[in-house]
Amino acid sequence: MKIPYxxxxxxxxxxxxxxxxxxTVLWFLIPLAESFCYCFMDNKLLxxxxxxxxxxxxxLAGGKWLENFRYAFxxxxxxKEGLLSVLKDTLIQxxxxxxxxxxxxxxxxxxxxxxxxxxxxxxxxxIIATGPVYNIISGNIAATGAxxxxxxxxxxxxxxxxxxxxxLGVMNISSGLTDFINTVVTNIFGLVWSSGIxxxxxxxxxxxxxxxxxxxxxxxxxxxWEYFWKITLPYVSPMILANxxxxxxxxxxxxxxxxxxxxxxxxxVDWDYAYASAMVWSYFAIVMAVVGVVVLIVSRHVxxxxx
Numbered sequence: 001m002k003i004p005y006x007x008x009x010x011x012x013x014x015x016x017x018x019x020x021x022x023x024t025v026l027w028f029l030i031p032l033a034e035s036f037c038y039c040f041m042d043n044k045l046l047x048x049x050x051x052x053x054x055x056x057x058x059x060l061a062g063g064k065w066l067e068n069f070r071y072a073f074x075x076x077x078x079x080k081e082g083l084l085s086v087l088k089d090t091l092i093q094x095x096x097x098x099x100x101x102x103x104x105x106x107x108x109x110x111x112x113x114x115x116x117x118x119x120x121x122x123x124x125x126x127i128i129a130t131g132p133v134y135n136i137i138s139g140n141i142a143a144t145g146a147x148x149x150x151x152x153x154x155x156x157x158x159x160x161x162x163x164x165x166x167x168l169g170v171m172n173i174s175s176g177l178t179d180f181i182n183t184v185v186t187n188i189f190g191l192v193w194s195s196g197i198x199x200x201x202x203x204x205x206x207x208x209x210x211x212x213x214x215x216x217x218x219x220x221x222x223x224x225w226e227y228f229w230k231i232t233l234p235y236v237s238p239m240i241l242a243n244x245x246x247x248x249x250x251x252x253x254x255x256x257x258x259x260x261x262x263x264x265x266x267x268x269v270d271w272d273y274a275y276a277s278a279m280v281w282s283y284f285a286i287v288m289a290v291v292g293v294v295v296l297i298v299s300r301h302v303x304x305x306x307x
Contacts, residue, residue, distance in 0.1 A: 007192070007236065014087075018046065019133065021185075025095075027051070035277045035280065035281075036277070036281060038273050038274050038278075039068055039069070039274065039276035039277045039278040039281055040057060040065045040068070040274075041055055041056055041057055041058060041274045042056040042057070042058055042274065043068060043272055043273070043274035043275045044273045045093055046273050047271060047273075048271070053273070068274055068275050068277075068278035069282060071275065071277050072097055072275070072278055072279050072282055079259070081258070081263055082258035082259040083138065083256075083259055083283070083286070085258045085259075086251070086257050086258060086259050087255075087290075088254060089251065089257070090248060090251040090252065093191060093194075093247075093251060094244065094247045094248055094251065095192055097191055097195050097198060097247050098198065098240065098243055098244060098247065099224065100191060100192070100195055101195045101198035101199045101202055101243065102202050102236070102240075103202045103282075104122055104195070104199050105198075105199050105202030105205075105206055106202075106228070106232070108122065108199070108203060109203060109206040109207065119203070122195070122196060122199050123196045123199065123200060124196070172277045194247070194250065196242055197243075197246065198243045198246065198247065201239050201242060201243055201246075202236060202243065204239070205235065205236040205239040206232070206235075206236060207234070209231065209235045213231050213235070214227070214231065217230070217231055237277055237301065237302045238302050240298065240302070241295070241299060241302050244294055244298050245291055245294060248287075248290060248294055249291065252283075252287045252290070253287075259279075259283060301307075
């Protein structure tokens with residue numbers, strides 16, 4: 001059977017991705033649709049059974065088909081508290097991660113001895129960011145399985161600055177300031193640990209700035225401060241948007257945030273599949289809404305180079 005060469009190339013491509021397509025349909029799209037259906041089922045009756053799950057739909061009368069969503073937002077205090085905690089942490093940490101990442105990327109983009117080693121140091125957390133390593137650095141020694149009374153180096157003590165501020169009396173000025181300082185100080189290792197990808201993206205953007213722009217700015221007598229605001233920041237602004245979206249999603253999907261760890265996982269362990277699905281889809285909708293707002297606001301300040 002004679003098949004044209006271009007046609008054969010197309011068939012080779014479809015054959016190459018066929019396994020991925022089958023896996024996506026069977027183990028992603030179908031379970032995704034089924035989990036959405038679980039949101040509208042009776043949580044008490046939806047349990048594992050022989051040959052699958054024992055399913056029972058909630059009645060449509062009186063809006064009872066939204067009972068799982070209503071319970072999540074109106075009756076379950078843990079879900080609301082965890083959601084507010086994640087929103088607050090994301091609001092505080094995302095700007096700090098972006099500013100820190102851009103600052104380090106600008107430094108690492110300069111020419112100096114040991115630049116490659118310095119870049120590897122800041123990207124190292126992305127490679128070794130395993131659970132036990134991060135738990136040790138963040139001070140959660142008990143989660144690693146080690147004896148909670150064991151003595152570790154004070155290098156991994158993350159509350160030293162907080163103790164110092166408390167000793168100086170700064171921590172007692174106001175509750176809002178105290179909470180903000182505690183959030184920043186106690187999670188400083190987490191901020192550095194979460195900036196590796198962002199630094200790499202900013203580095204790629206900085207290296208794509210045309211040399212002619214710097215030469216023109218130098219000829220006009222622009223200072224380093226003016227060059228940063230007039231040249232560097234506009235050119236990296238598309239990557240600021242990309243990093244913003246990445247950081248927000250990463251914050252919402254971290255396995256150690258209150259919603260993911262204390263609420264959703266617990267409901268799964270307790271076999272409350274219908275209620276857990278309702279919380280997951282509600283959480284997903286909130287994440288997409290936050291990302292949409294971020295894109296809408298930040299995209300207005302993005303500079304796009306026109307050839």
